[in-house]
Every structure is written in C-alpha cells, then in structure tokens.
Amino acid sequence: MMPTEIWLIFIISICIVGSIVALELKDILSSIIAVGVVGLGIAVSFLILQAPDLAVVQFVFEIFAVIILVRAFLKKDYHKEEPSTINKVLVGVTLITLGAIFYLSLSVFKLLPPFGQPLFETAQYYVQNGATDTGAANLVSAIILDYRAYDTLGEVTVLFAAILGTLTILRIKKSKNSQEVTNEK
Amino acid sequence: MIVYILCFVLFLVGLYGVLTKRDLVKIILSVGIMGYAANLFLILFAYKSDSFYPILTEGKENLSRVDPLPQALVLTSIVIELGTTALLVALAIKLYQKYKTFDITKIRRLSG
Amino acid sequence: MKNNQGMSIIVKTVTRVSVWLMVLYAWYIILHGHLTPGGGFGGGVIFAIAMLNVLLAYGSEFTEKWLKIRLLHDIEAASILLFLIVGILGISVLGGFLTNFILKGKLYELISAGTIPIFNILIGIKVAMSLFLAVLILAKTNIENGGEV
Known part of the structure; x- marks a missing residue:
C-alpha cells in the first residue's frame, strides 16, 4: 500500500x-x-x-x-x-437496509480498477495540448473556461437561479410585517 | 479498494441521516455530507499514482499529471452545492416561521 | 434588533483595516486564476467573506447604506450578461460560442490565455455578489416572527 x-x-x-x-x-x-x-x-x-x-x-x-x-x-x-x-423500528429497518446495500455492493468495488490506476484516457490530450491550445498554465481553469465554457455558463445560471430563489422566498412581505410588529409593541 | 469502500460508507451515513432524522437542519446537513462523498469519489477515481497536480510550472512541463477533467467537473459541483444549501436554508426558515417547528412530522400533521 | 448595531469599537477598527487586505487577496486569487490554484470561484468566495466581515462587525443597517444594495444587484445581473456577450463575440470573430478569440500570449505571464482571465473576473464578481446578497437577506430575516404572509 x-x-x-x-x-x-x-x-x-x-x-x-x-x-x-x-x-x-x-x-x-x-x-x-x-x-x-x-x-x-x-x-x-x-x-x-x-x-x-x-x-x-x-x-x-x-x-x-x-x-x-x-x-x-x-x-x-x-x-x-x-x-x-420516530419509532425505533423504523431506524432498525433503515439500518438493516443500508447494511444490506453495503454488503451487496462490496462485489462492485472489486470490478473497479485499483486505486491509483485510472481508466480515463482523455486526460492525456488535455495534459499534452492544453497549454498550447489555451495558453493557460492551470489546466483545470483551461478546461472549465475554454474547452467546457458552455458547462460553466450553465453552472453560473444555476447559481443565479438558486440565489434568486433564496431572495424570492425570504422577501415576501417581510419589511411591512416586521414594521407592524414593532409598532404593536 | 479500501478507500472506495470508506467513501461509500460516508455516502451511506448521509443517506441514513436523510432517511431517519426528523429535524430539518439535520436533513440539510445530511444532504451536504452526501454531496461531499460524491465529489470525493470522482476525484479518488481519477487519481493516478506518482503523478502531480495538473498545473504546469516553468521547466517541469513533462511530468506525469493527474486527470484534470473530473477536477473541473467537481469544481462546478461544489459551487452549485453551496447555492442549493442557501436555498434549502431559506425554505427551512420559511417553514419555521409558518409552523414554529423544525420537525417534519409535525409540519405534515399541521398542514392537514 | 440589538444585533443590527454591530460589535464593539475594537472589532470595527480592526475590520476597517483587514477588509481591504482580504479584498486585495481575493483579487490576487482571481487574477492569477490561469496560472495558480484558485480562480473565479475561490477568489469570489474570499471576496464574499470580506464583505461578510463588514456585515458581522457593523450590522446589517450600516452595511446596506455603505454598500448600495441596488448597485450590487445590478452588478450581479450585469456580470452574467457580460459573460454571454463575450461568448457571442466569439461567434463573430472565430465562429464558435465562447471561443477563446483573443491572442494567447506567452505561457506563465499574467496577461495571457486570451479570454480565460476575463471569464475568471466575471465569475468572481458573480459568485461574490450572489453569495453576499444571499447571506445579507438571511441575516435580515428574523426567524421568530416576520415574513408570515
């Protein structure tokens, strides 16, 4: 090891x-x-x-x-x-089910390649040509902002949507209501 | 192989929390733990022994490098996870304001 | 309501100095994203933590006046628009969406790699603004009362 x-x-x-x-x-x-x-x-x-x-x-x-x-x-x-x-029975059933899942999936891990010897071969192209294609020394940033920039655009959109959802959920009639509460007190 | 199994155990611990816990905050934390395990598994799977980080340094261009592609995928996944966490927190706060409790069984009963 | 007043004067004074160092570090991480570990995502979060420092030390009322929240919302939306515009410029110059159309320059130099530093800056601003606005709205929400429609 x-x-x-x-x-x-x-x-x-x-x-x-x-x-x-x-x-x-x-x-x-x-x-x-x-x-x-x-x-x-x-x-x-x-x-x-x-x-x-x-x-x-x-x-x-x-x-x-x-x-x-x-x-x-x-x-x-x-x-x-x-x-x-919650009753103890449900916890017991959940634990037994998860244990069964764990035991049954052990054989799957034997099929995986051993640790430290990956199967991916596409990496070789990025490692060899990434610097000349994009001019960036950081190959990860070359991938997320050049080869797969469309991916990043989608990711930024998802972040935008999530934050917009947060703002929308928490903002509903908040300011008015809190003023009324303070006035009543 | 032991590393893969341990990573899977971490995922199962998160799944256990989602299935059995009744507190909304605990459920949010469990979802976060499952996300960590998934991210870690991708990076474990891409690791190549005796290789270096995929960032070129001057004069050492020809070293063996690990796969940069899963790292790029996980980088975006971490960011989305934080946005989702913020959204879940907002929903939990809204539920608390309405029902004065974080217990999801009580919330279900009150909704009637 | 007491929380909105902020912390003691010692914390405020230290914050006033250290925030600028944190902002400087965040911009260092963002601008060197194509050379060293980091980039738009990491640097953006450090930027957001710097603004969060102001929020924790001074309270939300002062922060809203000082940082002009409407402006932050506009910057947040504008950054994603600029991302799209730079991507569409790629179509008109080289014929592909989000293509790297600026000259690559020399490897290992700060001004190199074409559009990658521009995208890094835009993503950094986007991440910083959106995370800070989310925390600000969480900080303003009173969990006990208020907000009930």
Whole structure:
C-alpha cells in the first residue's frame, strides 16, 4: 500500500466519525461544526489527491457554509433538536437496509480498477495540448473556461437561479410585517 | 479498494441521516455530507499514482499529471452545492416561521 | 434588533483595516486564476467573506447604506450578461460560442490565455455578489416572527 492510500484512509475515517457525530448530537451548533470538520477533511484529501484547485475552493466554501448555517439557525434562543417522535423500528429497518446495500455492493468495488490506476484516457490530450491550445498554465481553469465554457455558463445560471430563489422566498412581505410588529409593541 | 469502500460508507451515513432524522437542519446537513462523498469519489477515481497536480510550472512541463477533467467537473459541483444549501436554508426558515417547528412530522400533521 | 448595531469599537477598527487586505487577496486569487490554484470561484468566495466581515462587525443597517444594495444587484445581473456577450463575440470573430478569440500570449505571464482571465473576473464578481446578497437577506430575516404572509 502506498503512503497516499494510508493517509486517505485515516482522513476519510475521521470524516465518517465526524458525520456520525454530526447526525447523532442533539445540539445543533455542535452538529454544524462537526459537518465543518467533515468538509475540511475533504479539503485535505483533495490536497493529498493532487487537486490544489479543489482544495482551495472546498476550504473557503466550507467556511462560508458554516457561517451561513450558524447565522441562519442560531438567532435568539438556542435551538436544540426536538425530542424525536420516530419509532425505533423504523431506524432498525433503515439500518438493516443500508447494511444490506453495503454488503451487496462490496462485489462492485472489486470490478473497479485499483486505486491509483485510472481508466480515463482523455486526460492525456488535455495534459499534452492544453497549454498550447489555451495558453493557460492551470489546466483545470483551461478546461472549465475554454474547452467546457458552455458547462460553466450553465453552472453560473444555476447559481443565479438558486440565489434568486433564496431572495424570492425570504422577501415576501417581510419589511411591512416586521414594521407592524414593532409598532404593536 | 479500501478507500472506495470508506467513501461509500460516508455516502451511506448521509443517506441514513436523510432517511431517519426528523429535524430539518439535520436533513440539510445530511444532504451536504452526501454531496461531499460524491465529489470525493470522482476525484479518488481519477487519481493516478506518482503523478502531480495538473498545473504546469516553468521547466517541469513533462511530468506525469493527474486527470484534470473530473477536477473541473467537481469544481462546478461544489459551487452549485453551496447555492442549493442557501436555498434549502431559506425554505427551512420559511417553514419555521409558518409552523414554529423544525420537525417534519409535525409540519405534515399541521398542514392537514 | 440589538444585533443590527454591530460589535464593539475594537472589532470595527480592526475590520476597517483587514477588509481591504482580504479584498486585495481575493483579487490576487482571481487574477492569477490561469496560472495558480484558485480562480473565479475561490477568489469570489474570499471576496464574499470580506464583505461578510463588514456585515458581522457593523450590522446589517450600516452595511446596506455603505454598500448600495441596488448597485450590487445590478452588478450581479450585469456580470452574467457580460459573460454571454463575450461568448457571442466569439461567434463573430472565430465562429464558435465562447471561443477563446483573443491572442494567447506567452505561457506563465499574467496577461495571457486570451479570454480565460476575463471569464475568471466575471465569475468572481458573480459568485461574490450572489453569495453576499444571499447571506445579507438571511441575516435580515428574523426567524421568530416576520415574513408570515
């Protein structure tokens, strides 16, 4: 086994533990921070997997997501997970089903190529001709903004739509109503 | 192969959260975890041993590089994930203002 | 309502200095997107975090006056339009949508790679403005009351 693989096993195990902790804690602030740990672990594993571009973006996005979630859900009184009304049977059935899925899919992973020997061959064209075709040293940015710029246009449109949806949902008659509330008090 | 399996376990943990949790904030966090696992799996699948990052540096043009294409795909996917998270947060806040609870079973009962 | 007043004077003074350093770093990341890791997405988020710093330190009322929210909305919409216009210019010059039609220049130089730095700048502005506006509207929303139609 290569040292890269050992490091990855270590970091992904931390991520799994972090996500279980995040889901099982009753306290919402702790859950959000635990998910932040998972995201930063993913950023470190991107760095180990030779993707510094993704590591930078994942790192700043994780910080931003944690700020959004904390700002949104912790306003005045401290929010705790409400005592669950779910019965234990449903949790048991879900766990057994997920375990069965995991056990049955183990044989699929044997069919995959071993770690570190990918099947993709199109990369060779980009690596060899990317710099001369586009003039950019960063091949990832050459792909997203030149070879596949149409993809990026669609992505920007999706982001625009998502943010527009956020603004629309939260803005409905908000200013008027809050003024009335303050006047009544 | 162990790395792939661990990544799949991370995905299943997120799926477990979506299926069993009744708190809206927990569900949003679980969806985020599933997104992380999917992104990580694409990058794991593209890793080539003894290769370097796909960013050329002066004088070292001929080194072996990892595949830049999945990295470009994941880069856009991360951004969209954040936009979706913001949208989900807005919906959750709106539901809370209407029903004064984050529990989805109670929300269903109140809608009548 | 108390949250809208912002934090103490120490935080405000430190913020006033450090915001410009963060904006400078964000522009460094955006402009070197075709040479080093980063680019429009990462730099745009750092830009948004810099503006978010102002929001957290000074409160939403001051921020809305200082940053001219209408202008930010216009910039956000204009950046996506400029992206399309640059793409359509590619049709008229080289015959393909979003083609790299400007001279490539020399590898490893700041001004090179044709339209890639332009797209990086536009995407950086777009990401920064849209994320900041989303956080601003989340910060202004009172989760307890208000907003009920």
